[in-house]
Amino acid sequence: MKTVSARGLFIACAIAAAALAGAPQAFAADAHNHGAQTPALKLNAGSKWQTDAPLREGMLKIRANVEPKLPAIHGGRFTTAQYEAMGKVVDEQLAYIVGNCKLAPEADAVLHNVIAELSGGAEVVAGKQPVDDRSKGVVHIVNALNSYGQYFDHPGWKPVNAGH
Template sequence: MKQYLQPVAWGVAMACIVALASNFALSMVVSTAQAATTHDHSHHVAPAAAEVKPGQRWATDAALREGMTRVHEAVQRNIPGDPRQPLGDESAAALQRDIEAATSYLIANCQLPEAADAALHGLLIELLKGAEALSEAEQREQGLQRILAALDHYQQIFAEPVWRDGFVAHLH
């Protein structure tokens, strides 16, 4: 019996260690990303009224289009085909990793004008908070809705891309 239980016990112990390490790493990424998205722009302070006027959207750069397309594709790849189905553990973990990687890419490659950059930072914070909520089963749906709302808001305030296949994830 020991020959069967000992590997299972070690497997459970390792899974707990990996889960704790992942949670710690996520906390570090979210904290770092939130700190990075609030970096000092005092050299070009954008007025509070720098919001996009109705009917207008901020221009994008290649890095923004790439990063947000990565987020969009990760959502499309990981949400269940049936909107009544909950987001599973594996899909939630994959989506969380993909969003964290995409936001890290966006933070590292931020080349937007000041006002557009400020608008992007708000979106990144929403994406990261949504991704963080995916790790908790009871908060998962709320986190997913936060991510979907950020993607919808992105399309409202930034020009391009309007994804070729449409954004069907908001039906979830």
């Protein structure tokens, strides 16, 4: 059985979102060939985008997987195995979100920015992208979680405190 990465799911959804939003086919082809370019993070006419239960659930699980571990990461006490486990949880939750989240096409297109940053961060912490410091992936995950809270309506969501 072939597994699909969160990035692969993201690219597939970016193409679908482009088609649903009436974007030109060139955008969809470019997304497939060059890593998916999505609309910039933006508000919905000054308001946050609506969310649904699967999106909120997945984002809460990603946050719960990362935030309590930040002191150990900042303190240099996080092991390779712990980083790999973190990346796996983020990937699993992204697959759940992509497979179950049903947003309006415009909101979905904006969400793909958050998903892309989460996916990229997960690849770094899991060791799928060569870097000298896996904590750099955690920075991307935290930034994505905070962008999510800034642009999407998730009652009770507060910024992740990434303090050192």
